[in-house]
Amino acid sequence: MSKFPKFITATAVAAALAVPVYAEGFGLGRPAMPEEIAAWDLDVAPDGTGLPEGSGDVFTGEEVFAGKCAVCHGDFAEGVGNWPKLAGGQDTLDHDDPLKTVGSYWPYLSTTWDYVNRSMPFGDAQSLSADEVYAIVAYILYSNDLVDDEFVLSNETFKDVELPNAGGFIPDDRLQAEKHFWNPEPCMENCKDSVEITMRALVLDVTPDEGSANAPEETAPLQEAAAQPVMEDAVEVAAVPDPELVAKGEKTFKKCKACHQVGDGAKPKTGPVLNGIIGAPAGHAEGFRYSKAMKSAADGGLVWDEAELAAFLAKPRKYMKGTKMSFAGLKKESEIEAVIAYLQSYSQ
Numbered sequence: 001m002s003k004f005p006k007f008i009t010a011t012a013v014a015a016a017l018a019v020p021v022y023a024e025g026f027g028l029g030r031p032a033m034p035e036e037i038a039a040w041d042l043d044v045a046p047d048g049t050g051l052p053e054g055s056g057d058v059f060t061g062e063e064v065f066a067g068k069c070a071v072c073h074g075d076f077a078e079g080v081g082n083w084p085k086l087a088g089g090q091d092t093l094d095h096d097d098p099l100k101t102v103g104s105y106w107p108y109l110s111t112t113w114d115y116v117n118r119s120m121p122f123g124d125a126q127s128l129s130a131d132e133v134y135a136i137v138a139y140i141l142y143s144n145d146l147v148d149d150e151f152v153l154s155n156e157t158f159k160d161v162e163l164p165n166a167g168g169f170i171p172d173d174r175l176q177a178e179k180h181f182w183n184p185e186p187c188m189e190n191c192k193d194s195v196e197i198t199m200r201a202l203v204l205d206v207t208p209d210e211g212s213a214n215a216p217e218e219t220a221p222l223q224e225a226a227a228q229p230v231m232e233d234a235v236e237v238a239a240v241p242d243p244e245l246v247a248k249g250e251k252t253f254k255k256c257k258a259c260h261q262v263g264d265g266a267k268p269k270t271g272p273v274l275n276g277i278i279g280a281p282a283g284h285a286e287g288f289r290y291s292k293a294m295k296s297a298a299d300g301g302l303v304w305d306e307a308e309l310a311a312f313l314a315k316p317r318k319y320m321k322g323t324k325m326s327f328a329g330l331k332k333e334s335e336i337e338a339v340i341a342y343l344q345s346y347s348q
């Protein structure tokens with residue numbers, strides 16, 4: 001059986017076999033024709049490379065422009081309605097709403113020549129002769145007050161024109177200037193010997209939440225508190241901290257330090273200052289904005305005696321639903337006992 005369906009003619013097969021090797025793999029497409037490449041390969045470089053021979057003066061340009069461009073771009077290239085303006089805007093580049101035109105913004109005349117030659121008039125691209133394009137571009141320069149009305153633009157005079165904003169563009173030299181940043185063989189896996197978690201975002205408090213205690217503008221009016229009258233029965237407890245236990249508690253307190261300070265000059269951080277907390281009424285530290293949960297517990301008369309504090313520290317969020325203290329809790333009773341003793345040593 002034939003490899004080809006019947007409706008493919010012998011010529012088609014011959015043509016298909018004639019395509020170069022690179023197209024064979026997929027059996028798609030055909031090489032571009034020289035005319036097609038020429039129609040696309042028009043670009044003109046800032047130094048004029050790529051320009052065809054030809055010339056045009058301002059007056060001819062005005063005529064062609066009036067006939068083919070002015071409907072949209074205005075008689076003086078000043079634009080009609082919302083169609084682009086091709087002239088004006090000098091000295092507006094540092095304004096909030098700069099007017100970017102060939103005269104004010106474009107760095108190289110070659111871009112103008114290329115743009116007009118390649119894509120205008122809108123809807124009838126590439127219908128202009130080279131001389132017409134030279135003449136139109138001369139007229140656009142004239143409309144921007146960059147040449148006088150005697151000016152003739154040609155492939156020879158082209159390089160005499162420098163657009164005002166030529167210095168506003170700089171060459172992109174990152175390939176050289178930033179070469180040392182680019183690693184030719186970037187590491188894509190196992191790039192770090194070991195990964196250690198040193199802090200948790202939650203504890204660092206990098207995620208702002210509503211009413212965050214860290215937001216200075218949200219700090220609640222200072223609540224009078226520091227020297228709260230200490231409860232009668234708490235005085236006794238606070239009076240006898242065991243030094244060994246206090247030392248142990250100091251270690252445990254490392255777990256609290258990310259959020260709480262104690263001692264002279266202690267300041268509220270993520271959590272309130274804990275000076276004199278043992279035996280104190282809940283939710284009364286100065287300059288701290290407590291959660292609703294803590295405030296209502298305080299309103300309900302909660303006092304941080306050892307038992308309440310021990311229960312709180314074991315499982316803060318179970319003990320007090322809605323507390324802001326995002327701390328899992330202390331697992332060991334000995335730790336709780338020790339940290340309480342440590343806090344007792346800061347009775348003031």
Ligand code: HEC
Nearest residue numbers: 068069071072083084086100101102115116120121122136
């Ligand atoms: C039917 C309306 C129309 C006509 C006619 C027309 N243009 Fe345009 N022109 C446009 C539009 C629309 C754009 C913007 C195109 C875009 O941004 O892709 C433009 C953009 C331009 C630009 C670039 C402006 C800029 O700052 O980005 C130039 C230069 C230009 N035209 C020149 C001409 C010339 C020269 C002619 C006559 C040969 C012409 N145009 C005819 C509609 C027109």
Ligand code: HEC
Nearest residue numbers: 255256259270271282283284290291294323324325326327
């Ligand atoms: C991630 C931060 C964070 C950690 C860690 C933390 N706390 Fe707290 N703590 C808070 C916040 C926030 C509050 C206020 C709770 C509220 O308003 O609901 C608080 C409240 C308290 C209170 C009540 C204070 C008062 O004025 O009523 C005590 C006591 C307390 N923490 C002790 C501790 C101890 C002891 C540790 C360590 C074992 C600890 N916290 C660990 C954030 C923390």
